[in-house]
Structures are given as structure tokens and as C-alpha cells.
Amino acid sequence: MKTITYTLTLAAALLAGNMLYADDERYERGKPYMTETGKAATLYKTECGACHMAYQPEFLPKRSWKKMMQTLENHFKTDATLEKEEYATIQAYLLRNASDAKPVFGDIGKIGRKIPADQTPLRISETPYFKKEHREIPKRMILQKEVKSIANCAACHTKAEQGNYSEHTIFIPNYGKWDD
Amino acid sequence: MKKTMIVLALIAGTSLYGKTVDAYINQLAAEAKQQNSAFQGFSAQRGKDIYFSKHIGKRGKEVSCASCHTDNLRQGGENIFTGKKIKPLSPSVNPKRFTDVKKVKKWLRRNFKDVYKREGTAQEKGDVLLFMRSN
Numbered sequence: 001m002k003t004i005t006y007t008l009t010l011a012a013a014l015l016a017g018n019m020l021y022a023d024d025e026r027y028e029r030g031k032p033y034m035t036e037t038g039k040a041a042t043l044y045k046t047e048c049g050a051c052h053m054a055y056q057p058e059f060l061p062k063r064s065w066k067k068m069m070q071t072l073e074n075h076f077k078t079d080a081t082l083e084k085e086e087y088a089t090i091q092a093y094l095l096r097n098a099s100d101a102k103p104v105f106g107d108i109g110k111i112g113r114k115i116p117a118d119q120t121p122l123r124i125s126e127t128p129y130f131k132k133e134h135r136e137i138p139k140r141m142i143l144q145k146e147v148k149s150i151a152n153c154a155a156c157h158t159k160a161e162q163g164n165y166s167e168h169t170i171f172i173p174n175y176g177k178w179d180d
Numbered sequence: 181m182k183k184t185m186i187v188l189a190l191i192a193g194t195s196l197y198g199k200t201v202d203a204y205i206n207q208l209a210a211e212a213k214q215q216n217s218a219f220q221g222f223s224a225q226r227g228k229d230i231y232f233s234k235h236i237g238k239r240g241k242e243v244s245c246a247s248c249h250t251d252n253l254r255q256g257g258e259n260i261f262t263g264k265k266i267k268p269l270s271p272s273v274n275p276k277r278f279t280d281v282k283k284v285k286k287w288l289r290r291n292f293k294d295v296y297k298r299e300g301t302a303q304e305k306g307d308v309l310l311f312m313r314s315n
Contacts, residue, residue: 052262077239079293083282148263155263
């Protein structure tokens with residue numbers, strides 16, 4: 001019994017140490033707070049990611065995701081309706097990972113925190129910090145056929161799908177690296 | 181108790197069987213016949229017309245299925261609005277296509293609404309499925 005208690009304590013201590021270390025590292029490198037993996041996250045990626053990048057749920061607050069899920073019949077002028085079961089799983093996933101559901105670090109966290117409390121944006125690209133960060137990008141770079149729209153994160157943010165939007169991962173088609 | 185389990189397993193078995201794409205197509209055929217007694221079976225030619233005909237879609241732009249899925253079903257396509265790549269429709273190059281009935285139903289429902297701004301009828305769905313599966 002003593003040995004078991006000892007082992008458990010040791011394991012817990014190691015785990016706590018690891019988590020602290022991981023948190024620090026994430027924060028320092030400006031990485032987002034991306035935690036959830038598993039069935040719901042995979043479902044979100046296959047369902048929503050079939051038409052566009054599966055934007056990290058940490059970008060928007062709960063009220064935005066609620067509204068999004070209520071308007072899937074006309075989702076940015078496209079039918080994005082889901083079956084009941086998938087709907088429930090995805091909605092719950094979005095709500096428990098929303099910007100105001102947990103601490104979110106890094107660039108993604110900044111976007112969420114700077115959304116005014118009286119606004120319910122559906123487009124991440126219309127939030128204040130997003131606009132500020134993209135204000136110097138010429139329109140032609142966004143409208144070119146390799147990018148198509150400001151919503152196509154992964155066209156320039158080469159690690160967007162992994163939640164990494166740091167500057168050194170940017171590569172704009174027909175232009176190259178972006179230096180602020 | 182044992183009997184209940186067996187019965188439950190049988191029910192589960194039949195409903196699984198009912199979920200195959202072929203069974204779905206048979207179901208569409210029955211519906212089409214019910215809606216139109218002159219229905220003689222699905223037609224790949226009619227399906228081709230459905231696939232290529234252009235309509236002012238949900239986004240207010242003239243589109244057809246081919247706008248994103250291209251004229252050649254053995255080629256990959258691209259969502260013309262988001263840029264997301266789409267795998268080929270033709271089962272001859274993409275064997276996973278049309279194997280998951282849930283997916284088939286979902287995309288027929290959504291894409292008819294996107295292009296035709298309404299749901300497809302049973303006959304239209306069967307026609308276009310036949311065309312896509314045989315190309």
C-alpha cells in the first residue's frame with residue numbers, strides 16, 4: 001500500500017511538473033492554448049473542415065458559436081446543416097473550448113479578449129485584433145487565386161491548422177515571407 | 181434476456197443493412213415511383229444534365245456542381261468560395277466515395293440547396309448519384 005501511495009504521489013508530482021512546464025513553454029512561444037483532442041475535436045475537423053479550415057474554437061466567444069450553430073442553414077450563404085447527433089457533439093465542443101470558456105494564450109487568445117462584450121461576431125476576420133494584424137496586407141494578395149479570401153488562414157499561415165499563427169510561419173503565395 | 185439480446189442484434193443488423201448506399205438508392209427508387217407512376221428507373225444522362233446545368237445558387241452566383249467538382253469527375257476539385265480542396269467524385273479513382281450513406285445524404289441535401297436553392301427530388305438524387313458513380 002505504501003509503495004502504491006508513493007508511486008501515485010510521484011506520478012502526480014511529475015504530471016504537475018510537466019503541465020507547468022508545458023504551460024510556460026506554450027505561453028512563452030506565443031502558442032495558443034490548444035488542449036482538446038479526441039472524438040469531438042476530430043468530428044469538428046471532418047465536418048466543418050470539409051469546406052474550410054476548422055478554425056480553432058478558441059477564436060470566438062460562446063455567444064458567437066451559439067449564433068453560428070443556430071444559423072447553419074444559411075452559413076455564410078451556404079447550407080451547412082448537420083445531423084442531430086453531430087450537431088450536439090460539435091456545439092458542445094465549440095462551447096467548452098470558446099475564448100471565454102477557459103484561459104487562451106498567444107495570438108488566438110488576444111483575438112478573443114479584444115472582442116467587445118456587446119458584439120457577437122461570426123467572422124473571425126471582423127474582430128478588432130484580427131483586423132489590426134492584417135491591416136497592412138494588400139488586397140491583391142488576399143484576392144489572388146491561391147488565397148481567395150481572408151478566411152483562408154492556411155493559404156499564408158502555413159501552420160494554421162495546428163493553431164500556430166506566429167510570424168515566422170507566414171508565407172504569402174507569390175510574395176514570400178512577411179516581415180512586420 | 182438472451183432472447184431479447186438476439187432480437188436486438190437482429191434489429192441492429194437489419195438497420196445496418198438498410199444503411200448501405202445501394203439500399204439508399206433502392207429507397208430513392210421506391211420514392212420516385214411513388215411520386216411519379218411513370219418512373220422507369222434512374223438515368224445517368226438525366227444525372228449528367230443535373231450535374232452540369234447552371235443555376236443562380238444560394239450565394240447569388242451562377243454555379244453548377246461542376247463549378248467546384250470540375251468537368252472531370254476523376255479529378256480533384258476545389259470549393260470556389262473557400263479554396264478548400266475536394267477529392268475526386270469518381271469511385272474509380274477514389275474508392276471511398278459513395279460508401280457512407282450518411283455522407284451521401286448530407287452532401288446531396290446541402291449541395292442541391294447550394295446550387296438549386298431547394299432539396300433534390302428522389303428521382304433527381306438517384307439520377308445524379310448514378311451519373312457520379314458511373315463516371
